[in-house]
Amino acid sequence: MKLNPIERRVLGVLMEKSMTQPEYYPMTLSAVVAGCNQKSNRDPAMELDEVAVDATLAGLRKRGLVEQLFPAPGGRTDRFRHKVEAVFGWGGRERAIMTELLLRGPQTIGELRTHCSRMIPFENLETVTNVLEALSRLDPPIVAAMPREPGRSAVRYTHLLYPEDEAPSPAGPAAAGPFTSPDKPAAGASPVHGSRSNLHQEVDDLRRQVDELRRRLDQLESNLGG
Numbered sequence: 001m002k003l004n005p006i007e008r009r010v011l012g013v014l015m016e017k018s019m020t021q022p023e024y025y026p027m028t029l030s031a032v033v034a035g036c037n038q039k040s041n042r043d044p045a046m047e048l049d050e051v052a053v054d055a056t057l058a059g060l061r062k063r064g065l066v067e068q069l070f071p072a073p074g075g076r077t078d079r080f081r082h083k084v085e086a087v088f089g090w091g092g093r094e095r096a097i098m099t100e101l102l103l104r105g106p107q108t109i110g111e112l113r114t115h116c117s118r119m120i121p122f123e124n125l126e127t128v129t130n131v132l133e134a135l136s137r138l139d140p141p142i143v144a145a146m147p148r149e150p151g152r153s154a155v156r157y158t159h160l161l162y163p164e165d166e167a168p169s170p171a172g173p174a175a176a177g178p179f180t181s182p183d184k185p186a187a188g189a190s191p192v193h194g195s196r197s198n199l200h201q202e203v204d205d206l207r208r209q210v211d212e213l214r215r216r217l218d219q220l221e222s223n224l225g226g
Helices: 005-020 029-037 050-062 084-088 092-104 109-116 125-136 191-225
Strands: 066-069 079-082 143-145 156-159
Touching: 005 029, 005 050, 005 066, 005 079, 005 092, 029 050, 050 066, 084 092, 092 109, 092 125, 092 143, 092 156, 109 125, 125 143
Parallel strands: none
Antiparallel strands: 066 079, 143 156
């Protein structure tokens, strides 16, 4: 299953809104367009029109990933809902993590826990790790670790639903290391080393979030100044 950028955005929006705004779900075409183009919780930002989104929904329907619901008596607008539970068998936590990866791209375990919290709670980083591990062990896998970035101690994880010409390069097992709980050191490792790794990851995640807040504040001040 490979999804182009607009398919990933549309499917991610349907999955997101089903958990964050169930009172407005299933969604109308205009609501899906608004969700695709919103500025928060999206990377990259997009400016899609109804024609593009409607064509994408039609394509996703043909692939069995989306269902179109016709208006009930007295209604006027068709609505749409995703079918990932039936197609992939994802539970709530799997849907939350895949939603974040579809809408924002590769993220660290700490970032995923923070961002997924608006959809479903994750008690700790170990819970996120366990879901990522399960998704990586599917046949074929749909999640993988990426090579560690220079200067960063935390590994980012990506979904594997990209077309081949877009896909980020996942790390091999030796490069990324095995999936291990951030709260527990790997077998044979020093408990102090495991604790330091966890701390470094959380610090990296906090720095990235602060940088993002600064960027948004600078943009807001620039808009107000203009």
